[in-house]
Amino acid sequence: xxxxxxxxxxxxxxxxxxxxxxxxxxxxxxxxxxxxxxxxxxxxxxxxxxxxxxxxxxxxxxxxxxxxxxxxxxxxxxxxxxxxx
Numbered sequence: 001x002x003x004x005x006x007x008x009x010x011x012x013x014x015x016x017x018x019x020x021x022x023x024x025x026x027x028x029x030x031x032x033x034x035x036x037x038x039x040x041x042x043x044x045x046x047x048x049x050x051x052x053x054x055x056x057x058x059x060x061x062x063x064x065x066x067x068x069x070x071x072x073x074x075x076x077x078x079x080x081x082x083x084x085x
Contacts, residue, residue: 021066028057035079051083 002008031054038046058072 024057024061024064024066028054028061031057032075032079035083039082047083051079054079 002011031050035047035050035054038050055076058067058076061067062069062072
């Protein structure tokens with residue numbers, strides 16, 4: 001456990017950020033799962049809508065520093081291949 005005030009503050013900030021990042025990554029995974037389920041159901045409109053949402057969330061995660069830009073780019077590339085657009 002930290003003893004200095006600055007270290008205590010850092011610990012609190014790290015916990016807050018970790019929970020926020022975890023939540024954001026979870027929403028990204030949910031949207032990706034929705035894409036795969038709509039592909040299985042052959043729902044073209046749902047697939048396009050969910051794909052656009054996933055790409056937007058991945059780009060947003062990069063801008064917020066949650067994901068590395070190459071990680072997001074790789075995920076977008078693989079999703080694009082699956083969607084076929």
